[in-house]
Structure formats: C-alpha cells, structure tokens
Amino acid sequence: MKLKEEIDRLIRDTIDKVLVLRFGRCSETDCLQLDRILDSSARDVSKFATVALVDIDSEEVQVYVKYFDITFLPSTVFFFNAHHMKLDSGTADHTKWVGKFHEKQDFIDVVEVIFRGAMKGKMIVHCPVPPERIPKYQLLYKDV
Template sequence: MGSVLLPTLRLKSEVDAAIRDTLDKVLVLRFGRATDATCLHLDDILDKSSWDISKFAMVALVDMDSEEIQVYIDYFDITLVPATIFFFNAHHMKMDSGTPDHTKWIGSFSSKQDFIDVVEFYGRSS
C-alpha cells in the first residue's frame, strides 16, 4: 500500500496469522487505502517509526479494499480511515484516545514521536 518496507496484509488468513503469531510485542494494524491522502501520511509516519519500535512492536498495513478483509472491517466497525488497531499476545487492546470509540485510533498521528509514545505506552501496559 503506502510503504515499501511495511508488510501489507490482503487476506484474512494473513491478518489472523499476524494477530496469532505476534507474541510479546504490540501488533499495530493500520486499516486503510493506498489512494487515501491521510493513509499515505500515516504510512509515512509508521514507516519512519518502524525501526525505532522494532524491539517491542510490529506494524502491518491492512488493505481495506480486499474482499477477505471485510470480516475485520465489520467486526471493528471501521467506517473512517485510516483506523489503527492495537493487539498484544493475540488480544485486542482497548484505548482511550479521547473519543467515545475505545477500539481503535482514527486518523493519522501528528508526528513520528506521537505514534512512538502511544506504542510505548501500550508496550509498557501489556
């Protein structure tokens, strides 16, 4: 999608495996579209941050336009993009981002450091 370095998941089985197999690290899944400007901005931030967080987190992009991914779109009620969802040891992590929706982060982060701060917080609280 928006990054050469970050894996892009297009199949339900790929998302299932990422959630199931990412152990002792925060898994960050960005649901979005390669044609969306906000997604591209977020992808740039995620890409630039991936090395800094690699010891305690893994980031993957999820292609919302893939037919197989729709089960996750429905389950997490993703209507706005990008939507970023966090997992730890196969468990969905709820978050308080100041909005009524505690299941995901909607939109981009302001900066690389803002994203790193959120992931570090979840890495410590896991």
C-alpha cells in the same frame, strides 16, 4: 495485506510485541501520511512492535472491517499476544485510533504505552498524546 489468513496468523503469532494494524487505502492522502509516519517509526519501535498495513478494499478482510467498525480511514487497531488492546484517547471509541498521527513521536508514545500496559496485564491504556493532537471525528452509527 489482503488475506484474512495473513492477518489471523500475524495476530496469533506476534508474541510479546504490540501488533499495529493500519486499516486503509494506499491511494488516500491521510493513509499515505500515516504510512510515512509508520515507516519512519518502524526501526524505533521494532523491539516492542510490529506494523502491518491492511487494505480495506480486499473482500477477505471485510470480517475485520465490520468487526472493528472501520468507517473512517485510516484506522489503527492494536493487539498484544492475540488480545485486542484498547486506547482511551478521550473519544467515544476506545477500540482503535481513528485518523493519522500528527507526529512520529505521537505514534511511538502510543505504541510504547500500549506495550508497557500490556506487560502489566492491562487491556486498556490511557493515551499519552495531548488532546489537541488527537483527531476529532463524529461517530456515525449504521442501522440504528
């Protein structure tokens, strides 16, 4: 997706399902690997999730890139009924999943935990992925 209006509509109109927004570039290896996992998982999560790919090079989506502080690619953001869902994965940033998933089942488990938590009214859930399979990165703070 390259248009802000498309993303806005998806966030607003995805009801009773987790909306998974992958921010990245189709030309980057990590994004392609994540996209393969997302694509192969689409059928497994179709009852409780919708997946969309967001091209961060589009000028229109920069408002989201800035808002979610997308500095590492790929980054995956989750919504449920237009509410931003947070994921405590033991990293400093709970607003998104940074990096790729190592296994298809890791992605499915994360989406399922977010869905179950959201159905109980939670806005943040604990990550079910073992710590050794959670991507590690160094947070960079711009203009600090």
